[in-house]
Amino acid sequence: MKKAVISGTGLYTPAQSITNEELVACFNTYVEQFNAEHAAAIAAGTVTALEPSSVAFIEKASGIKARYVMEKAGILDPQRMVSHIAERGDDDLSLQAEICVAAAQQAMDRAGKSAADIDMVLVACSNMQRAYPAMAVEVQEALGIDGYGFDMNVACSSATFGIQQAVAAIQSGQARAVLVLNPEITSGHLNWRDRDSHFIFGDACTAIIVEDAETARGAHRWEILDSKLKTSFSNNIRNNFGFLNRFDEQGVGQADKLFRQQGRKVFKDVCPMAAEMIKDTIAHAGLEVPQVSRYWLHQANLNMNQLISRMVLGRDAEPREAPVILDEYANTSSAGSIIAFHKHSDDMAPGQLGVICSFGAGYSIGCVVVKRL
Numbered sequence: 543m544k545k546a547v548i549s550g551t552g553l554y555t556p557a558q559s560i561t562n563e564e565l566v567a568c569f570n571t572y573v574e575q576f577n578a579e580h581a582a583a584i585a586a587g588t589v590t591a592l593e594p595s596s597v598a599f600i601e602k603a604s605g606i607k608a609r610y611v612m613e614k615a616g617i618l619d620p621q622r623m624v625s626h627i628a629e630r631g632d633d634d635l636s637l638q639a640e641i642c643v644a645a646a647q648q649a650m651d652r653a654g655k656s657a658a659d660i661d662m663v664l665v666a667c668s669n670m671q672r673a674y675p676a677m678a679v680e681v682q683e684a685l686g687i688d689g690y691g692f693d694m695n696v697a698c699s700s701a702t703f704g705i706q707q708a709v710a711a712i713q714s715g716q717a718r719a720v721l722v723l724n725p726e727i728t729s730g731h732l733n734w735r736d737r738d739s740h741f742i743f744g745d746a747c748t749a750i751i752v753e754d755a756e757t758a759r760g761a762h763r764w765e766i767l768d769s770k771l772k773t774s775f776s777n778n779i780r781n782n783f784g785f786l787n788r789f790d791e792q793g794v795g796q797a798d799k800l801f802r803q804q805g806r807k808v809f810k811d812v813c814p815m816a817a818e819m820i821k822d823t824i825a826h827a828g829l830e831v832p833q834v835s836r837y838w839l840h841q842a843n844l845n846m847n848q849l850i851s852r853m854v855l856g857r858d859a860e861p862r863e864a865p866v867i868l869d870e871y872a873n874t875s876s877a878g879s880i881i882a883f884h885k886h887s888d889d890m891a892p893g894q895l896g897v898i899c900s901f902g903a904g905y906s907i908g909c910v911v912v913k914r915l
């Protein structure tokens with residue numbers, strides 16, 4: 543069977559970033575205004591007063607200090623709390639395709655690949671900008687790739703599930719090289735007025751080139767030794783936005799058409815599942831945990847990552863064993879583990895092993911064991 547390798551990764555980081563201080567100042571202004579406007583109803587007990595957010599809580603509960611967003615002024619306007627991003631015409635490159643192209647170009651440069659070397663484009667992320675045509679086909683056109691593309695969504699696990707699809711295409715001979723993209727514009731489906739989740743997410747796009755080991759060149763090659771995927775249905779992370787919303791007379795602005803979760807339940811359910819999956823995948827690859835030097839975990843919450851590492855290693859991970867990018871990027875859904883991999887893998891020596899692990903809505907968990915070439 544053909545061997546598949548990751549031969550390059552790319553990262554698009556938006557130019558604008560919001561600190562916790564900026565975010566909380568805006569949120570608390572909104573809360574003050576809401577409570578003042580509804581003072582009589584709050585006093586009568588018909589409306590519940592909103593509670594303020596806090597920088598100290600956010601950092602302690604999540605490890606997040608800032609997040610990149612496509613447009614910050616609209617989010618930080620307490621009257622609005624949604625980005626100002628103008629709709630583009632059908633003949634203009636769409637926003638999600640644009641960030642894919644930026645990340646893809648970096649990944650292709652690092653892999654030493656041109657459009658002519660790639661046969662398949664996979665856009666894998668939590669939310670697509672539109673129903674169709676597939677974002678992957680627009681990206682394919684923008685990059686001048688002759689082949690095929692399609693979109694897929696497994697929420698935060700989209701990148702690892704996408705890598706597995708790419709491996710299957712390489713092994714079956716369907717494609718020589720596959721471009722996997724994770725354009726996460728989470729700011730579009732985050733409820734910035736929800737105290738429990740307004741701090742969690744950020745925007746970014748990652749790109750991964752997966753190709754036949756025989757054609758792979760360059761300094762950033764990782765053999766994919768094994769991968770394992772798992773899903774188990776849960777309503778604890780959910781977003782009901784979709785095309786049937788037009789039948790809902792209350793309209794699409796309702797909070798259940800945006801991200802919502804039972805954060806505590808997610809934490810308790812997902813940590814043991816992710817740790818077991820990591821151990822199972824390492825064993826399935828014929829390896830043992832002490833042989834693995836690095837874990838690029840999904841970046842949802844610092845406490846979650848520390849607990850999963852502890853469950854796998856039987857001790858606390860050293861910072862470089864399980865790199866964290868959450869402080870700067872927040873949770874970028876499917877892009878998170880790939881950002882960690884992109885930024886914290888070049889220092890590893892040939893032969894060293896690592897695991898990319900994602901977890902999130904579905905529930906969905908994906909683990910990929912890689913070896914530096």
Ligand code: CO8
Nearest residue numbers: 595596599603668698728731732801805806842843902903
């Ligand atoms: N400021 C101050 N206090 C707050 C705030 C706030 N912003 N928010 C909550 N509190 C208070 C609560 O009211 C509560 O008070 P009390 O004790 O009096 O009841 C107290 O703080 C503790 O609240 P929690 O129990 O909720 O706090 P936790 O310690 O559990 O932390 C977290 C909350 C950070 C949400 C944590 O539970 C967590 O990270 N859970 C896992 C989350 C996770 O990994 N989710 C994965 C989702 S990602 C995914 O699958 C992709 C989906 C698609 C992307 C969508 C993009 C928008």
